[in-house]
Amino acid sequence: xxKYNPFNWILLILSSLVLMFILAPLAxxxxxxxxxxxxxxxxxxxxxxxxxxxxxVSFAATFLFAFGAIPLSxxxxxxxxxxxxxxxxxxxxxxxxxxxxxxxAILGFISRDGFLGKTADLLGLSLINNPAGIALAMAxxxxxxxxxxxxxxxxxxxxxxxxxxxxxxxxxxRVFFSISLPLAWRSIMTGFIMMFARGMSxxxxxxxxxxxxxxxxxxxYERFSSFGLKYARPASVLFIVIALAVFxxxxxxxxxxxxxxxxxxxxx
Amino acid sequence: xxxxxxxxKKLGNFALTDININIPAGEYFVLLGRSxxxxxxxxxLIAGLNEADSGEIWLDNENITRKKIQDRNIxxxxxxxxxxxNMTVFGNIAYSLHCRNLSRKAIGGKVKIIAEExxxxxxLNRFTMNLSxxxxxxxxxxxxxxxxxxxxxxxxxxxxxDASLKDDIKRTLRQLNRKGLTIVHVxxxxxxxxxxxxxxxxxxxxxxxQEGTPDIVFKKPVNKFVARYAGIKNFFRxxxxxxxxxxxxxxxxxxxxxxxxxxYPEEGLMILRNDxxxxxxxxxxxGNDNHFKGIIKEILPSETGMEVMVDAxxxxxxxxxxxxxxxxxISDMSEVWISFPAEAGVVLGGNV
Numbered sequence: 091x092x093k094y095n096p097f098n099w100i101l102l103i104l105s106s107l108v109l110m111f112i113l114a115p116l117a118x119x120x121x122x123x124x125x126x127x128x129x130x131x132x133x134x135x136x137x138x139x140x141x142x143x144x145x146x147v148s149f150a151a152t153f154l155f156a157f158g159a160i161p162l163s164x165x166x167x168x169x170x171x172x173x174x175x176x177x178x179x180x181x182x183x184x185x186x187x188x189x190x191x192x193x194x195a196i197l198g199f200i201s202r203d204g205f206l207g208k209t210a211d212l213l214g215l216s217l218i219n220n221p222a223g224i225a226l227a228m229a230x231x232x233x234x235x236x237x238x239x240x241x242x243x244x245x246x247x248x249x250x251x252x253x254x255x256x257x258x259x260x261x262x263x264r265v266f267f268s269i270s271l272p273l274a275w276r277s278i279m280t281g282f283i284m285m286f287a288r289g290m291s292x293x294x295x296x297x298x299x300x301x302x303x304x305x306x307x308x309x310x311y312e313r314f315s316s317f318g319l320k321y322a323r324p325a326s327v328l329f330i331v332i333a334l335a336v337f338x339x340x341x342x343x344x345x346x347x348x349x350x351x352x353x354x355x356x357x358x
Numbered sequence: 359x360x361x362x363x364x365x366x367k368k369l370g371n372f373a374l375t376d377i378n379i380n381i382p383a384g385e386y387f388v389l390l391g392r393s394x395x396x397x398x399x400x401x402x403l404i405a406g407l408n409e410a411d412s413g414e415i416w417l418d419n420e421n422i423t424r425k426k427i428q429d430r431n432i433x434x435x436x437x438x439x440x441x442x443x444n445m446t447v448f449g450n451i452a453y454s455l456h457c458r459n460l461s462r463k464a465i466g467g468k469v470k471i472i473a474e475e476x477x478x479x480x481x482l483n484r485f486t487m488n489l490s491x492x493x494x495x496x497x498x499x500x501x502x503x504x505x506x507x508x509x510x511x512x513x514x515x516x517x518x519x520d521a522s523l524k525d526d527i528k529r530t531l532r533q534l535n536r537k538g539l540t541i542v543h544v545x546x547x548x549x550x551x552x553x554x555x556x557x558x559x560x561x562x563x564x565x566x567x568q569e570g571t572p573d574i575v576f577k578k579p580v581n582k583f584v585a586r587y588a589g590i591k592n593f594f595r596x597x598x599x600x601x602x603x604x605x606x607x608x609x610x611x612x613x614x615x616x617x618x619x620x621x622y623p624e625e626g627l628m629i630l631r632n633d634x635x636x637x638x639x640x641x642x643x644x645g646n647d648n649h650f651k652g653i654i655k656e657i658l659p660s661e662t663g664m665e666v667m668v669d670a671x672x673x674x675x676x677x678x679x680x681x682x683x684x685x686x687x688i689s690d691m692s693e694v695w696i697s698f699p700a701e702a703g704v705v706l707g708g709n710v
Binding site for chain 2: 248250251253254255256257258260261264268269272273
């Protein structure tokens with residue numbers, strides 16, 4: 091039981107203030123949005139298209155980039171190599187960059203003058219104002235979440251389990267798929283959800299790469315700048331509700347996976 | 359069978375240096391050493407988890423020093439078993455068979471046989487989280503033995519098991535060895551070495567400092583470190599001298615011991631086994647060559663009975679049975695005689 095001494099009171103008040111700071115604006119927005127306006131927005135085809143686009147593009151970006159991010163995470167957790175700290179720094183770079191600057195960098199990369207843009211152009215594809223370009227911008231700013239979480243997951247798998255599997259005759263790839271990957275799965279899923287959620291909420295980088303087709307954050311901005319706060323609010327509320335529902339669903343799916351207890355490597 | 363020849367391996371500030379071991383087929387070899395002595399590293403080198411910097415490892419006349427871990431056919435059971443927590447007991451035991459792409463039927467049959475042998479058939483469908491230490495040990499053994507290894511390496515196999523289950527596992531290990539399996543068992547526990555080993559190697563700071571049958575190693579330890587392992591507490595720094603054709607040793611505290619053999623160095627370290635010294639509260643025991651009067655400083659219960667600490671100019675630690683202790687009727691500060699034969703004194707080669 092908590093004792094009500096002054097220290098506990100101060101902790102309680104400060105913690106409540108922070109929670110209020112997060113919840114109050116959201117609650118205000120929900121309270122100021124009428125049922126009629128919300129229903130209209132739900133039926134708005136443009137809003138529906140935009141939310142659907144945001145969800146699937148962010149999911150696709152996360153899914154596709156996972157194929158490269160997971161092996162890289164394993165390398166960072168298990169191997170020592172020259173300039174490893176620099177590689178780790180590069181991975182964290184998108185977190186500290188202003189997202190508009192990240193957008194400009196991506197735009198340079200995928201425009202017709204850039205390497206990727208030129209290659210896509212040869213295939214008759216334009217990455218600007220295209221879901222593929224949006225996916226790249228989303229992935230650029232959100233991939234550190236996946237890599238870092240998966241890396242921590244692999245690092246928490248006791249190395250002796252991998253050694254035991256090797257001594258039982260398993261190849262390196264079998265050890266990875268049968269031991270390392272399943273045991274790091276929870277962290278990988280957490281990273282997946284974080285990357286997906288971060289990609290879904292990205293505005294700065296995406297708006298520079300693709301104003302159209304509009305993802306939900308761009309649509310909300312567009313409604314706000316063209317029609318004002320009142321018109322931006324219902325779309326915001328709807329997007330937040332759907333994003334939260336997807337987030338909770340994914341979280342539940344990942345948590346439902348059987349929990350395995352890992353003991354740290356024994357000292358020898 | 360297994361031959362390690364001049365194995366060296368540097369691991370940070372620690373190094374295994376010039377390790378030479380020859381283990382014939384069917385032997386139960388116990389490598390005894392404190393934690394950090396390099397015993398686990400040595401096992402990992404034999405298993406192929408690490409590569410030696412220099413030296414060679416031979417198994418059945420084949421140089422396996424650079425052979426891939428998967429192709430060595432050496433079984434390794436880890437200290438805390440390294441059971442895969444994402445698999446059932448069946449999955450763990452069958453793991454190596456899946457690696458060899460055996461049919462489902464063949465895998466099922468083999469797992470059933472080994473599980474029956476190790477009395478874990480009832481656990482096959484369970485996940486491993488709630489198994490006891492003894493059960494986990496059996497699963498780890500089954501998982502390794504199903505590969506039919508030429509050599510079984512055990513890293514502290516009894517360290518994490520309840521005392522009551524240790525005898526069970528010891529019996530299983532003895533049976534495996536009797537069936538012809540060569541075993542290398544790493545431990546810090548002298549008792550395990552005595553009860554299981556056909557041969558013992560004592561490792562300290564990355565060196566093998568003594569090797570031989572348990573009887574020889576613990577009765578004639580080469581130095582203080584090995585002697586301590588055997589529970590010996592009576593160490594005396596002595597100067598040797600010859601008096602009228604008989605060899606004697608003078609301690610720092612001026613006590614003089616009569617010795618049995620010839621040709622001692624000028625000075626050295628002498629040990630007396632705790633159970634080689636007799637204690638009496640009347641006249642000294644006439645059959646022995648060395649008699650000293652002393653005062654009991656402390657009496658403590660020990661595994662074998664009682665440990666009596668006697669100050670007779672030097673401190674002597676004497677193990678006596680509980681029956682003898684009751685018969686003697688002694689207590690702290692009692693005046694007693696201690697005696698030991700001239701043959702009991704063993705001179706050590708070094709001072710670790």
